[in-house]
């Protein structure tokens with residue numbers, strides 16, 4: 129008989145026959161723990177000798193009713209949730225310290241309470257007085273949210289069982305302490321087991337639970353990855369410290385589209401929703417300047433315009449700098465290489481800085497062409513026409529590829545007063561939007577069209 133694999137890694141889930149200090153699969157240290165078998169039969173056979181009950185099976189086409197949802201009444205939040213908070217769902221909200229998670233969740237708690245849910249807010253990080261002070265600052269001190277400052281999970285679950293709320297907010301999962309687990313709060317096994325207890329409790333009691341999770345330096349939620357698999361929805365709250373914009377992004381959602389975003393602004397009285405983010409992200413744009421390009425992007429289901437800025441300067445270093453804020457560094461290197469080898473625009477000996485204005489972070493490949501335009505414009509010291517937006521994907525061959533939702537991008541650009549768009553050649557012409565289309569087949573044609581022959 130094959131030997132039972134009875135140890136597994138908390139980080140990646142790999143199984144092993146014996147314990148070791150380092151996981152061979154993912155390289156994490158101290159992440160391997162012994163698995164307790166679900167139940168062991170008399171002769172040590174896993175699950176043997178002890179019968180479970182038979183599970184009812186069902187067809188694929190059985191009609192399950194849509195899960196009931198409650199809306200917060202804040203459009204930006206409801207959209208990210210996929211149309212409102214689903215009953216008995218488990219959510220994880222991650223974000224850097226101080227970005228505004230507690231503020232967001234206190235405001236959401238008040239909204240859900242106002243719309244008929246019984247809400248309990250448990251803070252493991254702040255005292256009742258601190259949360260009450262924040263509530264006063266937000267003008268929410270009269271809303272019917274119940275509050276407690278507690279970290280003992282056993283006491284919390286007992287209280288939730290007695291109170292039977294519709295929604296519990298746990299701020300944060302890293303401060304929770306389950307007394308049956310033999311390690312300190314914040315450790316991998318504590319976080320994993322607290323999240324597991326809370327989600328199963330929530331499912332069993334028809335309660336929704338929102339857990340706050342801190343993120344590590346590399347931007348993932350601290351603690352085991354398994355927490356992300358356990359919950360139905362994972363949201364990230366992002367933003368740059370110096371900017372007032374905050375973005376709530378769904379990276380996983382069992383009840384709605386992933387990659388949807390909600391845009392907020394941090395004000396002196398909490399978070400305010402931003403209904404027209406394009407106008408906001410472009411509001412700081414000055415006169416047309418070399419290196420500045422307006423990218424017509426799509427975030428989730430909504431079009432969003434933003435400014436991409438590049439600066440190119442002779443480098444005093446033997447290894448020139450490549451610095452990126454709000455975009456992928458690897459992708460920048462690729463665009464520079466394509467510009468150099470396919471279009472004869474070299475960047476050797478030049479420092480390159482790229483920035484997405486407003487603290488936005490873009491991950492779409494559709495931004496390639498806007499980035500390329502900003503780089504060449506900065507290098508040539510020639511501004512692009514100020515009434516033009518740019519979008520399109522660049523392949524390694526230098527060919528331009530059309531991107532999704534061209535029409536929505538064009539409509540948004542038109543709404544904000546732009547009159548032309550620089551984009552890849554489209555096989556299928558987009559419906560007329562009153563925007564003048566300047567199409568290019570490949571990157572060298574695009575560069576030539578804008579800045580003259582090389």
Ligand code: TYD
Pocket residue numbers: 223224225226227228229230231232262265266394395396397398399
């Ligand atoms: P907080 O919600 O405590 O962040 P987190 O829970 O993610 O650590 O918010 C912290 C920051 O937000 C803090 O620097 C103050 C600022 N803030 C405002 O600007 N306006 C407000 O109304 C509130 C409540 C906070």
Ligand code: MG
Pocket residue numbers: 229230231253299
């Ligand atoms: Mg907090």
